Amino acid sequence: MNKYIPVIGLEVHCELKSNSKNFSTAKNDEGEANTNLSVVDIGYPGILPVVNKEAVRKSLMVALALNCEIPKRLSFDRKNYYYPDLPKGYQITQFGNPIGTKGYVMINVDGVEKKITIQDTHLEEDTANMDHLSNYSLIDYNRAGVPLLETVTDPCINSSKEAIAYLEALRNIFLYLGVSDARADLGQIRVDVNVSLKREKDSELGTRVEMKNINSFTTVKEAIDVEIKRQTDILEAGGVIEQETRRYDEVNKCTHFMRGKVDAIDYKYYREPNIPEITLTDNFINSIKKVMPVLEYERKIKYTNEYGISTVDAGTLTKNKKLSDYFEDIISYGASPKDTSNIIVGFLLGYLNKNNKNISDIDITASDFSDIIKMMTDGKISNKQVKDIFTKSLDENINLLEVAKSIGTQISDKEEIRRIINEVFKENTKVIEDYKNGKNVNGFIMGLVMKKTGGKVNPGITNMVLKEELEKL
Amino acid sequence: MTNKLIDEIRDALDSRLVTSDELFDESVSKAYKYQDKFNCFVTILDKKKEKKGNTVLQGIPYALKDNISTKGILTTASSNILKDYIPLYDATVYKKLMEAGAVLMGKTVLDELAMGGTGTTGHTGVVRNPWNEKRMIGGSSAGSAAAVALGIVPFALGSDTGDSIRKPAAYGGVVGYKPTYGRISRYGLFAFASSLDHMGLFARSVKDVSYVMDIIKGHDDRDMTSLPDEDISYVDNLDNDVKGKKLFYIKEAVEIDNDSEELKLILDNFYKAIDECKSLGMEVVEVSFRKDLLEAIYPSYMCISCAEATSNNSNLTGIPFGYRVEGNNVNEIMMKTRTEGFSELIKRRFVLGSYVLQKENQEKLFLNACRIRRLIVDNMNELFKEYDALIMPSAGDIAPLFGNVSDKLSDEYLILGNHLAIGNFGGFPSISIPSGFVNDMPVSVNITGRAKEDYLVLNMASKLEEALGFKGQVKVDE
Numbered sequence: 001m002n003k004y005i006p007v008i009g010l011e012v013h014c015e016l017k018s019n020s021k022n023f024s025t026a027k028n029d030e031g032e033a034n035t036n037l038s039v040v041d042i043g044y045p046g047i048l049p050v051v052n053k054e055a056v057r058k059s060l061m062v063a064l065a066l067n068c069e070i071p072k073r074l075s076f077d078r079k080n081y082y083y084p085d086l087p088k089g090y091q092i093t094q095f096g097n098p099i100g101t102k103g104y105v106m107i108n109v110d111g112v113e114k115k116i117t118i119q120d121t122h123l124e125e126d127t128a129n130m131d132h133l134s135n136y137s138l139i140d141y142n143r144a145g146v147p148l149l150e151t152v153t154d155p156c157i158n159s160s161k162e163a164i165a166y167l168e169a170l171r172n173i174f175l176y177l178g179v180s181d182a183r184a185d186l187g188q189i190r191v192d193v194n195v196s197l198k199r200e201k202d203s204e205l206g207t208r209v210e211m212k213n214i215n216s217f218t219t220v221k222e223a224i225d226v227e228i229k230r231q232t233d234i235l236e237a238g239g240v241i242e243q244e245t246r247r248y249d250e251v252n253k254c255t256h257f258m259r260g261k262v263d264a265i266d267y268k269y270y271r272e273p274n275i276p277e278i279t280l281t282d283n284f285i286n287s288i289k290k291v292m293p294v295l296e297y298e299r300k301i302k303y304t305n306e307y308g309i310s311t312v313d314a315g316t317l318t319k320n321k322k323l324s325d326y327f328e329d330i331i332s333y334g335a336s337p338k339d340t341s342n343i344i345v346g347f348l349l350g351y352l353n354k355n356n357k358n359i360s361d362i363d364i365t366a367s368d369f370s371d372i373i374k375m376m377t378d379g380k381i382s383n384k385q386v387k388d389i390f391t392k393s394l395d396e397n398i399n400l401l402e403v404a405k406s407i408g409t410q411i412s413d414k415e416e417i418r419r420i421i422n423e424v425f426k427e428n429t430k431v432i433e434d435y436k437n438g439k440n441v442n443g444f445i446m447g448l449v450m451k452k453t454g455g456k457v458n459p460g461i462t463n464m465v466l467k468e469e470l471e472k473l
Numbered sequence: 474m475t476n477k478l479i480d481e482i483r484d485a486l487d488s489r490l491v492t493s494d495e496l497f498d499e500s501v502s503k504a505y506k507y508q509d510k511f512n513c514f515v516t517i518l519d520k521k522k523e524k525k526g527n528t529v530l531q532g533i534p535y536a537l538k539d540n541i542s543t544k545g546i547l548t549t550a551s552s553n554i555l556k557d558y559i560p561l562y563d564a565t566v567y568k569k570l571m572e573a574g575a576v577l578m579g580k581t582v583l584d585e586l587a588m589g590g591t592g593t594t595g596h597t598g599v600v601r602n603p604w605n606e607k608r609m610i611g612g613s614s615a616g617s618a619a620a621v622a623l624g625i626v627p628f629a630l631g632s633d634t635g636d637s638i639r640k641p642a643a644y645g646g647v648v649g650y651k652p653t654y655g656r657i658s659r660y661g662l663f664a665f666a667s668s669l670d671h672m673g674l675f676a677r678s679v680k681d682v683s684y685v686m687d688i689i690k691g692h693d694d695r696d697m698t699s700l701p702d703e704d705i706s707y708v709d710n711l712d713n714d715v716k717g718k719k720l721f722y723i724k725e726a727v728e729i730d731n732d733s734e735e736l737k738l739i740l741d742n743f744y745k746a747i748d749e750c751k752s753l754g755m756e757v758v759e760v761s762f763r764k765d766l767l768e769a770i771y772p773s774y775m776c777i778s779c780a781e782a783t784s785n786n787s788n789l790t791g792i793p794f795g796y797r798v799e800g801n802n803v804n805e806i807m808m809k810t811r812t813e814g815f816s817e818l819i820k821r822r823f824v825l826g827s828y829v830l831q832k833e834n835q836e837k838l839f840l841n842a843c844r845i846r847r848l849i850v851d852n853m854n855e856l857f858k859e860y861d862a863l864i865m866p867s868a869g870d871i872a873p874l875f876g877n878v879s880d881k882l883s884d885e886y887l888i889l890g891n892h893l894a895i896g897n898f899g900g901f902p903s904i905s906i907p908s909g910f911v912n913d914m915p916v917s918v919n920i921t922g923r924a925k926e927d928y929l930v931l932n933m934a935s936k937l938e939e940a941l942g943f944k945g946q947v948k949v950d951e
Contacts, residue, residue: 039561039562042793042794043788043793044542044560044561044562044788044794045540045542045548045550045555045558045560045663045664045788045789046540046541046542046560046564046659046660046661046662046663046664047660047661048659048660048695048696048697048698049697050694050695050696050697051697078784080783080784080787080830082787082790082804082807083803084790084792084793084803084807087788087792087793088787088788089784089786089787089788089789089790090784090787137803139792139793141793266831266832268783268784268827268830268831268832268835270780270784270830270835270839273666273667273668273698273781274667274696274697274698275697275698276697276698
């Protein structure tokens, strides 16, 4: 039996956030159907496109984050085809000269790093939204002309797991850069998948099958797995894979034939004559580089290498930019990164999860957070106290530092503890006798001390002082 | 009064010899009077209160070609597919003229979607030549040319993709100007071939052209191909001395082995115009130009313009707006709408355009046509290093008789009949001005200058116009 290696390429369409559309002054916003549109978006005779600089800026951010080569001059092309969701009868896109080429993204699957190479990323306009009902269709032009960034990988992904890791990494790039809300459920991210199989020893790729417009990562995974299975079955039965476009059927978990190679559309690409070439100056590129945030991958490396945080915890902290930003904000006030990470990963995230909240629901200032961590690091309060303080503060919506004050800080002064221990001795003469009779009473006395102080004493110091005092008896 | 020059009309208005309402009425009544015979207009308007613009054009009526978007006013591009289309927005030129106080009196007939050079393919019928109704006015800006020649309006706007202003201006004995690409915003001009399309205008003198140009030129945020504003008035530079300016004409274009008496007369007229240039102190030299490139102008023009036209007119599907023929599904609706909405000639161009853009043909046809265009423009720019302008007969014939024109390539007049497209290839400012008569029909010379030097082309044309003596020429009926 032959072993087949899946070869997968992904095309990810991402709607960019902007005030106005990519080539018109209409608002880039969902809104009531057909309210955010201009004559340009509907393709009325005589209209002309004007490039949205903000969309270009955001696309360049992504191109830079993907380690792409940036062209010296920006140009656009027309992709011609007829469909009611494309009012002009052509889509303005970038065909010959994309805004970014030859980039890569690092992913990590089961602890193994892999470089996913990016063929290109290019800026284009979205189509209108269509609803096909039983015997009529509705068109909403609000989406027509929304800036859309399409990022295309090389066929270098070898499993559905890798595909998902790549998609998550890419989505996080969009989120870290703030260029899109990147919500697949709202159609802000849509994925075209192509899959082929090759024999282990072959260098040539197999015939590829494309599946278009999948709008959830889970479905991407399913579709890939289903398609790999379908192709494997065909090849093992001695069949041949046809180059075609298939549709993934989420209900029946299978793919259906849509159109074959002979029906492929000739898009008759040619240069958009209404947009002159735009020179991308070094100044402009540098001004973008300057405001770009440090991304997930780089932060993860910093957290593990510089802060000594475990890879898993670093991964957890950086998975969500808001969380990672919060973490960095806290440590900027002087808190120990590792202790901060322990409290966030070891306690806070669990708390949030249990209470169905997320990081944006927290209104503890980074400076207060840092103060509490510092007290813990200095031994003024115990790890348990920290958790109690946070729980009370979050449960009852009371300022963190006030809670800390009311709960009181840890007693770690040796002489103070010695005094308390001796008080306990006086109050419990029976225990002293038991001790003298050779009984182990350490645990019992510790309990009494804790009870007496409301758990505020530092357990380590107390234990040490207790031993000293017992020896004196 | 509407058959006079702008200066005269302005004086009459300012000294209250006439009101703008009276001018408008005169214009409209002439338009109606000539409509049956010459068919200049798709729409003749009622007077609306004009804006106070305090410009030289305040209160003066004019016409727009019916492929220029006018909010609330029917704009058909003389095509059935847009026969009921009422735009929702104003073209930038229309807005500027409105702000200037000029008064729109009508929308003029064109060859369907501005594709064609005969003035015979508009959906409302044939436009006839004011000088001889058995002859064409030419196109595609046919109605605008005829309306100015008939004295209905002192000026009218048109569009020029290959020669669509300058050719009908020549056949109609009026001035036709196509400025530098980007000098006038194209926002609101129904696109035919975007890289070749220019807004421009007809008037009865170079000065009148300049008056209007000074108002409608300039940068437009809605048109990325529009040029930055320039701090110069064209009218103020018309009287500059042109002594020492160097002109050239193309040897291969006037070297015709043909015994047509008409062509000889046209060339005689041209050489007389050259003599006038020389007497103005300009130098005129015969220059040789690669003949293979000159012969490739028309085919490459067709390749590029049809390719762009196919794409530009893909919006006319009956789905978001305009004429719709119902069908069982969207594809059928689009197919039927386009099949019924466009004439055969248009569909032929679309098929051609699609063909040259197809993956397997694009390199050989479309991209080679673009390369030829580039070579021609490079050669022109090389010549413009030495010469200030190209001077040529505007056409190799007088206005053709109806029925005598086919869409086929003609070997005889190939170069002289098509050289005006050079101006569109390079976006060069280019003007045709009347230079006399051959067989009782007007003929014209054309001056094409360096890109962005509109003022110089207008300056030289104005001087030559004075010397030739056809300034203000209008066809006076009866």
